[in-house]
Amino acid sequence: MLRDRKLFPVWRGIWARGGSSGGWTETWERCLRWDSPAARRGVGPIWLVLCRGGRATLTQVCERGRGAIGLPSHLRVLPPLFNIHQVPKVVQEDSIMSGYRDPYSTALDCVLSSFQIHNETINIWTHFLPTWYFVWRLAVLCSCLDFGSDPYCWPLLVYMLLICVYPFTSSCAHTFSAMSTETYHICFFFDYGALSLYSLGCAISYGHYVMPECWVNSGLQRWFVPVALLNSLFCTSLSCYSRFVELWDPQRSKVLRTAAFVVPFIFDTMPLFYRIVLCCGGGCTHTQALSSHCYHLVFAFLTCFLFTSHLPERLAPGRFDYFGHSHQLFHVSAVVGTHFQMEGVLADMLSRRSWLLDHGGPPSFLWTIGALLMGLVLNLLIIGLFSGLLLWKRSGHFPLFFKKTVKD
Numbered sequence: 001m002l003r004d005r006k007l008f009p010v011w012r013g014i015w016a017r018g019g020s021s022g023g024w025t026e027t028w029e030r031c032l033r034w035d036s037p038a039a040r041r042g043v044g045p046i047w048l049v050l051c052r053g054g055r056a057t058l059t060q061v062c063e064r065g066r067g068a069i070g071l072p073s074h075l076r077v078l079p080p081l082f083n084i085h086q087v088p089k090v091v092q093e094d095s096i097m098s099g100y101r102d103p104y105s106t107a108l109d110c111v112l113s114s115f116q117i118h119n120e121t122i123n124i125w126t127h128f129l130p131t132w133y134f135v136w137r138l139a140v141l142c143s144c145l146d147f148g149s150d151p152y153c154w155p156l157l158v159y160m161l162l163i164c165v166y167p168f169t170s171s172c173a174h175t176f177s178a179m180s181t182e183t184y185h186i187c188f189f190f191d192y193g194a195l196s197l198y199s200l201g202c203a204i205s206y207g208h209y210v211m212p213e214c215w216v217n218s219g220l221q222r223w224f225v226p227v228a229l230l231n232s233l234f235c236t237s238l239s240c241y242s243r244f245v246e247l248w249d250p251q252r253s254k255v256l257r258t259a260a261f262v263v264p265f266i267f268d269t270m271p272l273f274y275r276i277v278l279c280c281g282g283g284c285t286h287t288q289a290l291s292s293h294c295y296h297l298v299f300a301f302l303t304c305f306l307f308t309s310h311l312p313e314r315l316a317p318g319r320f321d322y323f324g325h326s327h328q329l330f331h332v333s334a335v336v337g338t339h340f341q342m343e344g345v346l347a348d349m350l351s352r353r354s355w356l357l358d359h360g361g362p363p364s365f366l367w368t369i370g371a372l373l374m375g376l377v378l379n380l381l382i383i384g385l386f387s388g389l390l391l392w393k394r395s396g397h398f399p400l401f402f403k404k405t406v407k408d
């Protein structure tokens with residue numbers, strides 16, 4: 001073996017699961033197997049057992065040894081991918097059978113993995129690229145609207161900021177979720193927090209620009225944003241809590257998480273539903289804004305359907321692992337829906353300006369930018385609380401309330 005100068009077999013080896021039964025353990029036992037050509041002469045296969053950090057060390061050694069053993073540069077192999085039985089239960093996705101990244105990757109591995117095809121690649125890019133589309137739209141608006149001193153534009157500013165933040169946070173969550181089981185949960189805590197802030201942004205823009213005329217200056221309008229703020233805290237808390245329930249009762253977890261997002265959606269969309277119902281009864285003029293709002297609603301329902309149904313991968317498990325699974329379609333549908341929503345909000349904001357200012361007055365700082373700041377701080381506190389509970393559980397001092405609900 002040494003005589004053959006093949007001391008660094010990592011490029012040609014395959015990763016295999018350690019242990020003969022059970023899943024991954026806290027000790028992170030893994031084996032690296034190398035099938036030597038010498039095996040045909042009765043040597044090998046050769047097994048290396050890697051402990052925590054072993055893979056990184058071995059990779060470093062291999063990189064340093066590349067010159068010494070004369071490996072050609074094109075033999076730099078991508079990190080191995082795993083099938084569903086080789087990763088912890090917590091990161092397994094319904095009907096996604098392969099293409100999982102190493103669940104204990106480094107941050108750099110995670111960033112580099114976004115250029116490798118695995119079952120999260122499209123999830124990362126379907127929210128990363130739209131982020132820059134929304135940033136570009138915001139930049140264009142900044143050049144033609146006076147966000148600094150025109151209070152009428154503040155609800156739009158809050159909304160535009162949040163539609164840039166939520167896809168970016170989601171993209172980061174999908175990128176860095178492969179660092180550990182705890183990181184996996186914490187990444188999605190942030191994802192849920194950003195989504196619930198986005199729902200607050202929708203409420204702020206709808207409450208100021210989309211309200212039907214008969215609701216302007218009503219008690220409902222005055223309480224619309226404060227209630228939406230409470231909804232966003234409820235949404236983040238319930239969706240984060242649903243991750244604790246997931247391994248104990250996946251069905252219940254899915255119901256909780258869906259409810260966490262559907263409740264604020266229904267509340268935020270009430271003014272829009274009312275305007276559409278009025279229009280259906282002939283009580284309004286059909287506008288470009290209303291068409292965009294209707295397209296948005298179609299995509300919002302499609303997004304919810306894709307999130308809950310896990311179609312198409314449920315029909316053919318393993319067939320859509322890399323391309324076309326429901327989470328990718330869910331991302332695309334959410335972004336297209338957000339695009340139409342933004343067009344609807346912009347059209348309403350520009351076309352109703354004088355009427356809304358005459359009848360409702362300018363938006364207040366407190367319930368636009370102030371509400372955003374309050375929502376941001378309180379949501380971060382909730383995420384911090386759930387992250388703390390998760391790490392506390394890892395250290396063995398876990399509150400009784402969650403004890404029965406978490407297994408990994």
Ligand SMILES: [Zn+2]
Pocket residue numbers: 123170174327331
């Ligand atoms: Zn996602």
